[in-house]
Amino acid sequence: xxxxxxxxxxxxxxxxxxxxxxxxxxxxxxxxxxxxxxxxxxxxxxxxxxxxxxxxxxxxxxxxxxxxxxxxxxxxxxxxxxxxxxxxxxxxxxxxxxxxxxxxxxxxxxxxxxxxxxxxxxxxxxxxxxxxxxxxxxxxxxxxxxxxxxxxxxxxxxxxxxxxxxxxxxxxxxxxxxxxxxxxxxxxxxxxxxxxxxxxxxxxxxxxxxxxxxxxxxxxxxxxxxxxxxxxxxxxxxxxxxxxxxxxxxxxxxxxxxxxxxxxxxxxxxxxxxxxxxxxxxxxxxxxxxxxxxxxxxxxxxxxxxxxxxxxxxxxxxxxxxxxxxxxxxxxxxxxxxxxxxxxxxxxxxxxxxxxxxxxxxxxxxxxxxxxxxxxxxxxxxxxxxxxxxxxxxxxxxxxxxxxxxxxxxxxxxxxxxxxxxxxxxxxxxxxxxxxxxxxxxxxxxxxxxxxxxxxxxxxxxxxxxxxxxxxxxxxxxxxxxxxxxxxxxxxxxxxxxxxxxxxxxxxxxxxxxxxxxxxxxxxxxxxxxxxxxxxxxxxxxxxxxxxxxxxxxxxxxxxxxxxxxxxxxxxxxxxxxxxxxxxxxxxxxxxxxxxxxxxxxxxxxxxxxxxxxxxxxxxxxxxxxxxxxxxxxxxxxxxxxxxxxxxxxxxxxxxxxxxxxxxxxxxxxxxxxxxxxxxxxxxxxxxxxxxxxxxxxxxxxxxxxxxxxxxxxxxxxxxxxxxxxxxxxxxxxxxxxxxxxxxxxxxxxxxxxxxxxxxxxxxxxxxxxxxxxxxxxxxxxxxxxxxxxxxxxxxxxxxxxxxxxxxxxxxxxxxxxxxxxxxxxxxxxxxxxxxxxxxxxxxxxxxxxxxxxxxxxxxxxxx
Amino acid sequence: xxxxxxxxxxxxxxxxxxxxxxxxxxxxxxxxxxxxxxxxxxxxxxxxxxxxxxxxxxxxxxxxxxxxxxxxxxxxxxxxxxxxxxxxxxxxxxxxxxxxxxxxxxxxxxxx
Numbered sequence: 009x010x011x012x013x014x015x016x017x018x019x020x021x022x023x024x025x026x027x028x029x030x031x032x033x034x035x036x037x038x039x040x041x042x043x044x045x046x047x048x049x050x051x052x053x054x055x056x057x058x059x060x061x062x063x064x065x066x067x068x069x070x071x072x073x074x075x076x077x078x079x080x081x082x083x084x085x086x087x088x089x090x091x092x093x094x095x096x097x098x099x100x101x102x103x104x105x106x107x108x109x110x111x112x113x114x115x116x117x118x119x120x121x122x123x124x125x126x127x128x129x130x131x132x133x134x135x136x137x138x139x140x141x142x143x144x145x146x147x148x149x150x151x152x153x154x155x156x157x158x159x160x161x162x163x164x165x166x167x168x169x170x171x172x173x174x175x176x177x178x179x180x181x182x183x184x185x186x187x188x189x190x191x192x193x194x195x196x197x198x199x200x201x202x203x204x205x206x207x208x209x210x211x212x213x214x215x216x217x218x219x220x221x222x223x224x225x226x227x228x229x230x231x232x233x234x235x236x237x238x239x240x241x242x243x244x245x246x247x248x249x250x251x252x253x254x255x256x257x258x259x260x261x262x263x264x265x266x267x268x269x270x271x272x273x274x275x276x277x278x279x280x281x282x283x284x285x286x287x288x289x290x291x292x293x294x295x296x297x298x299x300x301x302x303x304x305x306x307x308x309x310x311x312x313x314x315x316x317x318x319x320x321x322x323x324x325x326x327x328x329x330x331x332x333x334x335x336x337x338x339x340x341x342x343x344x345x346x347x348x349x350x351x352x353x354x355x356x357x358x359x360x361x362x363x364x365x366x367x368x369x370x371x372x373x374x375x376x377x378x379x380x381x382x383x384x385x386x387x388x389x390x391x392x393x394x395x396x397x398x399x400x401x402x403x404x405x406x407x408x409x410x411x412x413x414x415x416x417x418x419x420x421x422x423x424x425x426x427x428x429x430x431x432x433x434x435x436x437x438x439x440x441x442x443x444x445x446x447x448x449x450x451x452x453x454x455x456x457x458x459x460x461x462x463x464x465x466x467x468x469x470x471x472x473x474x475x476x477x478x479x480x481x482x483x484x485x486x487x488x489x490x491x492x493x494x495x496x497x498x499x500x501x502x503x504x505x506x507x508x509x510x511x512x513x514x515x516x517x518x519x520x521x522x523x524x525x526x527x528x529x530x531x532x533x534x535x536x537x538x539x540x541x542x543x544x545x546x547x548x549x550x551x552x553x554x555x556x557x558x559x560x561x562x563x564x565x566x567x568x569x570x571x572x573x574x575x576x577x578x579x580x581x582x583x584x585x586x587x588x589x590x591x592x593x594x595x596x597x598x599x600x601x602x603x604x605x606x607x608x609x610x611x612x613x614x615x616x617x618x619x620x621x622x623x624x625x626x627x628x629x630x631x632x633x634x635x636x637x638x639x640x641x642x643x644x645x646x647x648x649x650x651x652x653x654x655x656x657x658x659x660x661x662x663x664x665x666x667x668x669x670x671x672x673x674x675x676x677x678x679x680x681x682x683x684x685x686x687x688x689x690x691x692x693x694x695x696x697x698x699x700x701x702x703x704x705x706x707x708x709x710x711x712x713x714x715x716x717x718x719x720x721x722x723x724x725x726x727x728x729x730x731x732x733x734x735x736x737x738x739x740x741x742x743x744x745x746x747x748x749x750x751x752x753x754x755x756x757x758x759x760x761x762x763x764x765x766x767x768x769x770x771x772x773x774x775x776x777x778x779x780x781x782x783x784x785x786x787x788x789x790x791x792x793x794x795x796x797x798x799x800x801x802x803x804x805x806x807x808x809x810x811x812x813x814x815x816x817x818x819x820x821x822x823x824x825x826x827x828x829x830x831x832x833x834x835x836x837x838x839x840x841x842x843x844x845x846x847x848x849x850x851x852x853x854x855x856x857x858x859x860x861x862x863x864x865x866x867x868x869x870x871x872x
Numbered sequence: 873x874x875x876x877x878x879x880x881x882x883x884x885x886x887x888x889x890x891x892x893x894x895x896x897x898x899x900x901x902x903x904x905x906x907x908x909x910x911x912x913x914x915x916x917x918x919x920x921x922x923x924x925x926x927x928x929x930x931x932x933x934x935x936x937x938x939x940x941x942x943x944x945x946x947x948x949x950x951x952x953x954x955x956x957x958x959x960x961x962x963x964x965x966x967x968x969x970x971x972x973x974x975x976x977x978x979x980x981x982x983x984x
Contacts, residue, residue, distance in 0.1 A: 010947065029924050030925075034925055034926075034929055035929045035930045035932060035933070036925040036926070036928035036929040036932065037932055038929070039927050040928045040931070041924045041928045044923070044924040044927070044928070045904060045924055047903070047904075047947045047948065048903075048904060048907070048920065048948075050946065050947035051904045051946055051947055052949065054946035055946075070921070072919035072920075073919060073920040129896070296878070621902065730947060755878075
């Protein structure tokens with residue numbers, strides 16, 4: 009029972025007194041009618057949520073109920089047009105227009121703008137991180153529209169449905185209003201200051217309209233009901249939209265923080281099957297990100313960014329910032345332009361969205377008889393961003409090669425690098441690049457046959473151009489031929505557009521071939537063969553891009569550019585079969601290896617019999633799929649079948665435990681070898697310290713041969729890189745062929761290049777000074793491996809301009825910078841070029857011979 | 873007021889009572905809802921204030937019966953239902969009206 013104010017009672021009694029005579033005349037019971045009217049007034053006030061009946065309310069209701077007249081008077085009134093129906097436009101007033109504007113159009117527009125631009129997601133948090141959230145928020149303007157239209161003259165849908173739609177809109181808009189509450193004042197300020205900024209207020213407006221429209225609809229249609237259905241559905245939608253986020257966060261916490269190993273393993277399995285990739289990606293950037301995480305985050309133990317990145321790789325087998333995923337990620341605003349955390353450091357870091365490789369050219373020259381080559385790779389980076397940034401790339405060199413030249417363009421001038429100790433060059437680079445923000449470039453090794461190139465800074469809206477020269481031996485796999493693989497980009501922090509091609513030109517005085525159709529033969533001069541092509545980045549790294557060149561087995565020599573009067577001689581000897589006492593195959597069980605499994609298994613099934621062998625699958629746990637035994641066809645077939653099992657290749661596998669297990673098996677057998685067949689290892693899952701310690705402490709420990717099934721960054725190899733026991737297996741064809749080539753050396757004699765320095769005139773064909781650099785590279789490695797004093801190896805490498813594990817190459821901008829960092833400014837003498845000085849001399853000789861021949865021919869003709 | 877308006881007044885006077893009885897046919901109805909429902913019928917154009925006296929008269933005539941029921945979230949609710957007399961009258965009224973409309977339509981058909 010509502011309370012009436014005295015004034016209200018007075019108002020109503022006056023009305024009753026006025027209508028009483030007419031009611032009596034009509035045959036109605038005046039007392040009953042007055043009681044009915046009183047209940048009606050109370051009912052309306054109750055629907056409005058009022059606790060008190062006031063005089064104005066009585067007056068307003070009675071006015072709406074109709075004139076204080078009875079049936080006779082009503083019947084005499086002229087009728088309204090019959091065409092008037094509930095919800096007709098005629099019923100619409102300013103209330104309806106305002107309600108539709110703020111309760112339907114504004115939220116709908118906000119949803120569309122956010123869905124297409126991710127405006128809020130980029131600046132604050134992602135309010136619609138999934139299609140489930142999109143569906144849920146779209147129901148708010150729909151529900152509001154139904155209710156608003158029903159206030160015009162009656163329910164346009166069944167009342168219970170209308171009530172449910174109303175509650176649905178109220179609950180969801182209330183939820184989003186709370187989430188947007190912290191930034192709602194910003195919207196108000198924006199409106200006051202600039203006249204726009206309604207979007208952050210859209211949930212609040214929707215909520216207000218939903219409440220007001222419901223009240224009006226109750227007046228128009230009577231009690232609506234639908235509370236249980238509406239609120240229930242809203243809660244169900246909220247849970248359904250948010251549960252993947254919550255479950256993923258919970259599983260991430262268990263996978264990282266649980267002390268129980270089986271719990272961690274179960275959590276990883278759960279994440280592989282049901283985890284939200286988006287949620288995991290966001291955690292990799294240390295961003296709570298979506299709308300659910302705003303409230304759910306405090307309920308879970310936080311997972312550190314580094315752990316989240318490791319976990320993401322364990323679960324998916326992919327790097328969290330893989331280049332092909334970055335675009336989608338950028339659209340959510342989660343890639344930063346400025347990666348100060350890795351600038352100047354050893355990490356390549358995530359791809360920078362506005363930094364790209366603008367052009368790339370490779371110019372090479374192969375000395376086929378000398379079994380070596382020299383290749384210059386010129387790269388130009390373009391920065392479209394507002395901030396200067398560092399370009400970083402990890403490059404795979406041709407097996408056994410080294411960087412022997414580094415050039416930076418400063419304006420139009422080329423500046424050459426100084427080669428010095430790795431620590432000194434790195435320190436100079438960091439001093440100049442990171443602190444002084446000037447233009448240096450640095451190249452250091454980061455694993456066997458791998459280098460890290462850092463160029464800093466690429467100016468905002470500017471370019472930076474650098475060139476590295478690589479001297480490398482050719483792989484001699486048959487008496488009359490040799491092969492080489494191109495250097496390739498393993499990891500990078502810049503984009504390579506789909507239309508960016510590497511312009512390749514390789515020449516030799518011997519015929520050269522390539523399986524790639526994109527590489528076209530050229531014959532630029534008599535006696536000079538060339539191949540040219542425009543190769544996509546994937547093509548450059550493909551085994552099919554390997555070049556084959558004809559050659560003769562001859563002794564070659566080169567003057568020693570460092571020691572006057574000495575020469576470097578190279579001859580080819582035959583090494584007897586190098587059968588390992590035990591070969592332990594360690595197969596990476598990461599998802600990236602799935603496609604390589606079948607050809608690898610076929611190659612293993614065809615391995616030669618009689619070699620003691622074991623095989624370990626590096627999955628979530630190391631699994632010995634073949635204990636040590638002498639191989640026969642049956643056992644090899646069994647190993648091949650195990651490798652073919654696709655379920656083995658899931659997520660990202662930690663290969664360190666498997667390699668450690670292999671080391672334990674191999675350690676007791678001198679002359680054993682571990683063959684690690686792997687995909688990219690973009691994330692370090694566990695430190696390699698155990699492996700490094702094992703190799704450091706035990707002399708004569710097994711060799712580790714790294715056979716990369718596909719190109720990609722390898723953090724583990726970076727860690728192991730300086731160990732002389734670690735070698736890479738050249739990739740010159742399909743993985744099966746390369747595996748067979750490796751095994752062939754175990755059972756067959758194989759050619760080997762022997763280089764030595766002599767202090768006399770050498771016999772044989774003279775070749776360029778790259779031969780001397782290759783000798784120096786081998787000698788520096790030997791010195792470093794056999795002596796604790798690294799200085800002789802370092803000086804040797806620096807004198808011959810080599811980037812080795814002990815040395816680096818750095819280009820600074822000014823001579824003063826070299827002096828400040830205790831480095832000698834480079835001199836032009838001894839810097840290699842393409843073609844080599846020796847080749848220029850040869851070309852000049854040929855031209856001279858041709859000129860003489862032409863003159864003689866002319867004289868003969870004149871005489872005739 | 874024209875001839876058409878006069879005719880409308882006469883039709884409405886006769887039909888409104890029939891509408892109330894039909895609304896209560898077969899079910900009990902909460903007074904507030906009943907008033908809302910009838911006031912929303914297009915063409916009938918009855919105000920809520922008009923219906924309460926009419927309902928009262930029908931109760932006095934014994935065609936409808938009422939009962940009050942307490943409500944936990946508002947004022948007591950008054951429910952209306954047809955009495956036996958009301959049901960009999962409704963049958964007769966509907967039958968009469970059907971015949972009347974049918975006859976009117978027949979004549980209209982001939983004229984068309």
